Amino acid sequence: MPGPLAIPMASWIAEAIAAALARAAASAAAGAVLGGAATLPGDTPREDSEAKPTDRALPRTGEPCRKCPPDLGMKVRRRHGVNWNAYAYQARVTAYDYDTEYCLWSDEWNWKGIAIGKPFDIDFDGFISAQCLLQETKGDYDQFIGDDGKSESWFGGFKKMSEIIERQASAVHSNPPAKLLWYFQTPNTRERMLPILQRYRVNSVYYP
Template sequence: MVAAAPVLIEAALGRLLVALGVTVAGGAAIDQVRKRKEEADSARTAPIAQTGAQTKAKEKCKECPPDKGTLVTRRWNMSDVSRGYQARITGFAPYTEWNFGGVDFDGFRSSQCLLQEAKALYDQFFDPEDGEPKFFFRLSGGDRKIVRQAQAQTAIVVASSPTRLNWYFMQPMSYRYFTRRFAREGVVAATLLQP
């Protein structure tokens, strides 16, 4: 019966993960469960007191403030390409975003304490000759709207250490322009060209 216990524990844990909606990639989850069980068994058999000096200092787990945010459904008007890009960058389902501190972000990766924003087809709003926004984009306030969005996100990130913010751009002109503009405007987001 004792020999069957690990198999029963793995099976029960697998059913629990499925019930919680956790997807499992192959045997990786089982390997992780087996590793943790071995660590727990090892801890049970280890001596309670050790006479040797401790070589590892215990580190406190770092809290990630955006973990307190929520998934929200947003039906913004955007192209299928833009929606697909946002989903690919963030890993979130289409129409899903992360709201933290009353501000929306396209995505959030808790393990990295990273908030995300993805911009796809924006090069159409820039002059290929000089890389500056086209007249109608400036006139409509399109570039200012994006900067205001980044500034609102920056305010949340700065107040929520150790949170980070990445803005991903699909196309090079908009990436170059907003990288320079964000630097001038004090936006703390890292900008990345991610086609």
């Protein structure tokens, strides 16, 4: 993959990527059998809607019990603006559902907890309980980066991205053994965000 990772790739990152590839392959196979079409969730403003406590991620039967703070979170349904590519990319990575008819909502993982003595309430694009891994995906943000590597002054997406990294990192680092991995669909966006990712010790991967 182009470009270095934020830090050397750990085995759990490789496992997360392999899991995403396996889910994508299974989804494609199911679509071929059922004649279904696929698309998925994304990077748009998040609003509260339906929370489903029954969708809490639980350890698989037979796995040893272990403390994973994000397990106390729950899957929620958030409403978004229309962005088909972002939805499709998010779902391909996380395997969470989204609105395939109107592209108005996606399922995400909401986690409430304490970090540095302060409460937090944060949405993540996905969560893999077996790895205690929280996921965040970013679609085609390269479209907002010019040939000179700069973005238009009106576009505030990268500033917002930096704020999300800071908030998520604080929550994760304060609650071991929780882990966080950012997935980027396009390489230039990841390269642009590497300094802030490294500053807050967040692992990332270019996953087109």
